[in-house]
Amino acid sequence: MPVLLALLYVLCHGMVVAFWPGTAGGGSFVFLVAAPLLAAAACLLRARRDRAALGWRATALALLLWAGGMGVNMIDALGAGRANITPTASLLLYVLYGVPLVFILARARRERWSISLIDGGMAALLGVLFFVHTRSFADRIDVDSHALALMQRMFDIQNLCIAAFAVVRWLAGDVPERRVFFRALALYALAYLGVAFYINHYTAEQSFGAYNDLLIDVPFLLLALLALRRAPVPGGVLHPQLSRLVQAGGPIILPLLLLVVGTLVVDHARALALAGFVVATLGFGLRSTLLQSDLLARQAALDRLAHQDGLTGVANRRQFDTLLQAEWNRARRSGAALALLLVDIDHFKAFNDAHGHPAGDRCLRAVAAVLQSTAGRAADSVARYGGEEFAVIVPASTLSGVLALAERLRLAVEALTLPEGPVSISIGVGYLHPPAMASADQLLADADAGLYAAKRAGRNQVVLHARVLDDGSSGEGVIDC
Structure with a gap:
């Protein structure tokens, strides 16, 4: 039934495009905004009964940001927005869409809230730096023929990183529920990567309201179906060595991305670039210290368990x-x-x-x-x-x-x-x-x-x-x- 409803959704979208002509594509925008909202609702529903609840909620937040970006596009296309604000607002929301996804992909499991807070701060600053760099291209589109291609390339890199990280986390999953989540995220991210690449590079000159809008529905409907699907939870670990490697190396993703993007913006946003370097260094150092403290505490607890009888508390x-x-x-x-x-x-x-x-x-x-x-x-x-x-x-x-x-x-x-x-x-x-x-x-x-x-x-x-x-x-x- 959910698959039939998804097909019906695309069919209705196609009928609106066919029978509601207009350069603004107002009818099509309704479906383009509703698709990520439906996917977000499905993710939140799944989070209520899943051990990987944080991942589903982070994905829902990303989808809400994306839907906000499309909503601003709709306001701009319908002529209700301000020319100097709405394009920037939509660009910001599309960039921030990747922040919750990168956060959840870089996060190791079973971490204390303070470490998650540090990772969240680094992910947010990464989004700001990425936005500043992408906006520098958007501001030059009218005077630089290569600016649009460079901006499109930046979004390609963002989408490719999310898809690649999601696939790795899926293959390295050691908790069944988290592996199911990362599988859904990986399939969605791969579909989104392909659709976004085609839309940005082959239909960029077309306005909204064309039949290619139907492709944009596909990744979101796919994610909604995967979130609502009650599939059996797989057992075992696909790649135990890869799982250990990802758990050990995952925390370096955010600081590394901060350093890379900070280097890209150093020419036109030196202060923000410096902030990125400082936050990457201090954030990674602080989270490593907290993580080491947790590891020492766990080691002490394991030592006690190894030497202590669990029932009586005396030596075993x-x-x-x-x-x-x-x-x-x-x-x-x-x-x-x-x-x-x-x-x-x-x-x-x-x-x-x-x-x-x-x-x-x-x-x-x-x-x-x-x-x-x-x-x-x-x-x-x-x-x-x-x-x-x-x-x-x-x-x-x-x-x-x-x-x-x-x-x-x-x-x-x-x-x-x-x-x-x-x-x-x-x-x-x-x-x-x-x-x-x-x-x-x-x-x-x-x-x-x-x-x-x-x-x-x-x-x-x-x-x-x-x-x-x-x-x-x-x-x-x-x-x-």
Whole structure:
């Protein structure tokens, strides 16, 4: 149905051109203004239900600017405008049409609003510089036979850049919804490039109201159809390496264009050219600083995720292995003692089955918080060993101090008041002094043996399995709670 309506729109436009003759082409202007407005409405409608909403809204803004330019052309053609204002106004609107498109094409995804604001400022200044340069040709059309061709070439360059950037962003898309948007924008931009080139270079001498006006409808109607189309969202990435390259190099587009266009206008607008150079340099530097700050923050967050258990907030198993080996190496060099506590929540599977996984998660978080707060020394490290098991590394402590800590941990957890009822823990203690006589794996095995003995003895207690004690003896001891 939308395709039939688009064909009907072009047919009606052709009938108006055929049966409403006149050099001004007033009837044709109605369709030329309505086509981009319909496309803008379709883009805004799509933005209400799409993850690439910013892109669709930016495109709608561009289309509104273009429709404004055509509306000013209509006023001028109908003789209702002022000769010294309306041509300049229409030229400005046609130039500014490209600003939202360049902004969205240069913008990387997931950027903070301050970076987008910097990009928006650079895009706006780029439009002003482009307008100043294009107007310098428009002002000389009556006295310079090459001025019109140069102005047309500038618009060709603008349209070509938009189409090329859109195609690249389409091919490099790594988010399905954004790839759909850039595909629609690329197809529209390519159609607009072809139509604008033909109109500007082959029918420039003709006034509005001719049959070639029907071609101008095509890109806008195509975009409206693509925006309204409910196509399946593609999966995967077409070109992963190109995607990474575009994400990394996209931010340089606006500063580079500012420098290029600033160079073009330096002869007839030196102050604006200088402003372009300064904004390009400072804008790129500032956005790079903000982006680097974001990257450092994300890296810190990733580091925390890599070393921290997501549920309980204590160290995860990978970090535990690293910490245990580091403490083992330190104890071996210094000759100090090293202890390891393995903690298991008693009957946790039954607790989970009876109260559900959300309650089990709350229990794990509560036990982890108690262990973290009770193991008060900065040198002591608490980690989630796996499932309902936790580990506490206790360096450079006497055996009596380690056992006292284990007992404090047991009593603190036993005193927990959970909505589902009380919980308890069993603790296995491994202790090496001096540690050079065994290994970190042996310490872990001793703590595991102590934990197994605690469970076998009835749970809710601390069991010591020490390889070598302070007095040089070996053995396994049970702390009766």
